[in-house]
Amino acid sequence: MKESFREMTVNYLKTLIPFFSTLLLVLICFVPTHIPLSHFLRPDVGLACVYFWVLYHRDVFGLAALALLGIIVDTLSGTPLGVHIAVFVFVYLMTIYFGNLVNTKPFIVSWTGFACVCLMALFIKGGILSLYHSKTVPILYVLMTYLATVLIYPLITKFNIFLYDKYLFDDEAIYEQG
Amino acid sequence: MKRRRVLFIQLSQFRIFLRKFAVSAVVFVALGLIVLGKSGNAYLNAFQSGVSRVLNPVIRVFELPGDGVYFLYAKVSDIVRVYQENKSLKEEKKIWQSDKSRLQALRLENRLLAEMLHYTPPKEAEFITAKVISVEGDGFSHSLTVFIPDMKDVKKGQVVLHEANLIGRIDDINGAYARVLLITDISSKIPVLIERTNAKAILSGNNTDMLNLLYTTSENAPVVGDKIVTSGVGGIFPSGLDIGRIVSADTHEIKVKAFANIESIEYVYIVDYGFETPLLLEEEKH
Structure with a gap:
């Protein structure tokens, strides 16, 4: 059945939901809470979202979204422009090549997969920044960010699944295929 | 079965090539941007x-409910603190009263001596209060974004204080928002003095809540408890601004804890000392 212009527009806007929901979560993370230790334990929400969307629904989270998100995170965090793009592309490639090992398995497996990818991604980010500043970034603080990110991953997944089921899941397509 | 000849590249192969090229292009863009x-x-x-400039107003919207949560947290901790402070303030008041009369005598003496030397006092510093709207303080970078409705007096390189303590300098200005590079950031290096010995050194950030004191001499070896203030060398920061105190002094590493606590910073002062720093001159050229 041919789609009307309105339907096409709505469907296109729906594909932007993953990017904007990720952006929303990233922006919320930068809001100061003034609560002790809160900034050291800030999770890298962008990383978790990129992993989730690339692993399960790569069609709605492409390289352009990845690059734009990287630029935004670099600007907000004050890190040199390009660092987060490189890190997100690394996560993208890792998820594409090794995603098949985890994406049809129980959640705990994909969580473990995320824990591995996240550790490597944060060390790559730390490595790039260490080279850039000619000084090693504090490993303990990187590990704190890592722990916070891995621990928050189930919540991020829950939120993203909710978004997918509510706005992106296409019943009709399945009905037509079935 | 006879195989069909393929004269042109199949569309699917072209797509795969394009996808591979896109990944490489993004990687090159990222590395290019870093360089x-x-x-x-x-x-x-x-x-x-x-x-x-586009993102900061959005963060400011999110910051409003965050303010509500902090308000409750701050109220509870304030009540506890008020009782303790009240006790110590009573003690301090007694000391201050005796110091006040001594200070008046010294001020008079200072004025007379200044007149004898024909000394011109430096211009009074002017300051603007700014609200912190975003904090970045993990292992990768340390910066704040502040909101100032009237930005015309704020310039790149100006000093940023929290209460009376140095916390950083203005790194970037975007409309009504400015990014503050904190002294704890890995790229921050400040010329300082150890107040007790007047020995010069460099205070370097490392993306933790501790700072490293570098280039100290063995003659004026710093000890735990020494206060660190700005030296004024380099013309970016004026001399005598409080930064922190030495908390450990090993032979290979001297750690300084900043007086200002990044987590509790809600408002900052952006101070104009009226002198032209190299950074300000550089900004004006652009």
Whole structure:
């Protein structure tokens, strides 16, 4: 059945939901809470979202979204422009090549997969920044960010699944295929 | 079965090639941006400022409910603190009263001596209060974004204080928002003095809540408890601004804890000391 212009527009806007929901979560993370230790334990929400969307629904989270998100995170965090793009592309490639090992398995497996990818991604980010500043970034603080990110991953997944089921899941397509 | 000849590249193969090329292109763009950033490219900075200008108002909207949560937290902790402070303030008041009369005598003496030397006092510093709207303080970078409705008096390089303590300097200005590079950031290096010995050193950030004191001499070896203030060398910071205190002094590493606590910073002062720093001159050239 041919789609009307309105339907096409709505469907296109729906594909932007993953990017904007990720952006929303990233922006919320930068809001100061003034609560002790809160900034050291800030999770890298962008990383978790990129992993989730690339692993399960790569069609709605492409390289352009990845690059734009990287630029935004670099600007907000004050890190040199390009660092987060490189890190997100690394996560993208890792998820594409090794995603098949985890994406049809129980959640705990994909969580473990995320824990591995996240550790490597944060060390790559730390490595790039260490080279850039000619000084090693504090490993303990990187590990704190890592722990916070891995621990928050189930919540991020829950939120993203909710978004997918509510706005992106296409019943009709399945009905037509079935 | 006879195989069909393929004269042209199949569309699916072309798509795969395109996808592979896209990944490589994004990687090259990322690395290119990092290298350009390191070389201090003005266009790149302008681009980043533009992105900040768009995003900061959005963060400010999110910050409002965050303020509500903090308000409750602050009220509870304030009540506890008020009782303790009240006790110590009573003690302090007694000391201050005796100091006050001594201070008046010294002020008079100072004025007389200044007149004898024909000394011209420096211009009074002017300050603007700014609200913190975003904090970045993990292992990768340490910066704040502040909101100032009237930005016309704020310039790149100006000193940023929290209460009376140095916390950083203005790194970037985007409309009504400015990014503050904190002294704890890995790229921050400040010329300082150890107040007790007057020995010069460099205070370097490392993306933790501790700072490293570098280039100290063995003659004036710092000890735990020494206060660190700005030296004024380099013309970016004026001399005598409080920064922190030495908390450990090993032979290979001296750690300084900043007086200002990044987590509790809600408002900051952006201070104009009226002198032209190299950074300000550089900004004006652009």
